[in-house]
Amino acid sequence: MRKKIVILFLILATAFLACGFAPKEEKSYIKWVDCNVPYQVLQRAYELDVKYHDSDKVEFDFEKSLAYLATKNGNKFNVKTDLKRLGELEKALLNDKKIDDFYGGNKYYKYYVESYEAIFSQFIGEYIDTSTNEKCYGLKNYHPIAANFWYSHYDDFGVSRSYGFKRKHLGHDIMGSVGTPIVAVEDGIITDIGWNKYGGWRLGIRSLDNKRSYYYAHLRKGHPYAENIKNGDKVAAGQVIGYLGVTGYSAKEDVNMKCKPHLHIGMQLIFDECQIQGPKEIWIDMYQITKFLSSNRAKVVKDGKNYKSINLKRSID
Ligand SMILES: [Zn+2]
Structure with missing residues (x-):
């Protein structure tokens, strides 16, 4: 009897495993990223990237230089120290070193390269300046607030909020x-346009390489979005997508919150599609990033009830 039970168990177990219920190896992808690179460091790394873009001798890569610094400093940046380190890196590269020579085989370096590439891969590159039709190389992502409109901000990432349930401000x-x-901010595809009880009138923009999603919330009551934009539309970096407001924190649509008008902008990283929603979401602090982007703001002109952008940098893939 006992032998029969054991045999039955073995048959069932084999069938179970054969049907694809075998415990799967966990997929390896990045689960968390912190980005607190000060804008002065972003700016200097960017200037070096542009400086050596046409050089045959020196290969300077923006994201790899951030990964190099993060491996050195444990991803805890200090403006003075890390600017000095960028200077030392530049000297070494001028002396025939390659950036991967330092930490090429290091697992943390690989993690930081992948992380910083997920955040910044489309920020710098070739574009057509549509005001002159010239081909250029440089910063092509935009600050989210159009040129000549005032704004103010401070680093408020991670402070706690309490609508519905206690959660952090991501x-x-x-x-x-x-x-x-x-x-x-960047070229992408519109997603999730419409009302959400936290974000009010909001929309998402998924980057064309699928690694990032930008979230814009609390858009204007009565007139939240640019004309004729809908889910699935492709938008260009710098294109007007909506208007700043103070909507949200209500199950009822088109209702204002009781606070100062502001844009809530978030950047989410997606290494695996299971990270789109729920506890596996990865959100990036945009404070230093928007400071870095402040040198590139889109010019707009009024067009009836709307605004449209002019002289944009058009990305070349
Ligand atoms: Zn917010």
Whole structure:
């Protein structure tokens, strides 16, 4: 009897495993990223990237230089120390070193390269300046607030919030006037346009390489979005997508919150599609990133009730 039970068990277990219920090896992808690189360091690394873009001798890579620094400093940046280190790195590269020579085989370096590439891969590159039709190389992503509109901000990532349930603020708030045109930071595809009880009138933009999703929330009551935009549309970096407002924190649509008008902007990283929603979401602090982007703001002109962007940098893939 006992022997029969054991045999039955073995048959069932074999069938179970054969049917694909075998415990799967956990997929390996990045589960968390912190980005606190000060804008002065981002700016200097960017200048070096541009400086050596056409060089045959020196290969300077923006994201790899951040990964190099993060491996050295444990991803805890200090403006003075890390600017000095960038200078030392530049000297070494001028002396025939390659950036991968330092930490090429290091697992932390690999993690930081992948992480910083997920955040910044489309920030710098070739583009056509549509005001002159010239081909250029440089910063092509935009600050979310259109040029010549005031804003103010501070680093508010991670402070606690308490609507519905206690949770952390996983985005960045930029104060401004109601109606200020908001532009797309990066080229991408519109997702999730409409009302959400926290974000009010909001929309998402998924990057074309699928690694990032930007979230823009609390858009203007009565007139939240740019004309004729809908889910699935492709938008260009710098294109007007909506208007700053103060909507949200209500199950009822088109209701204002009781606080100062501001744009909530978030950047989410997606290494695996299971990270899109729920506890596996990875949100990046946009404070230093928007400071870095402040040198590239989209010019807009009024067009009836709307604004449209002019002279944009058009990305070349
Ligand atoms: Zn916010």
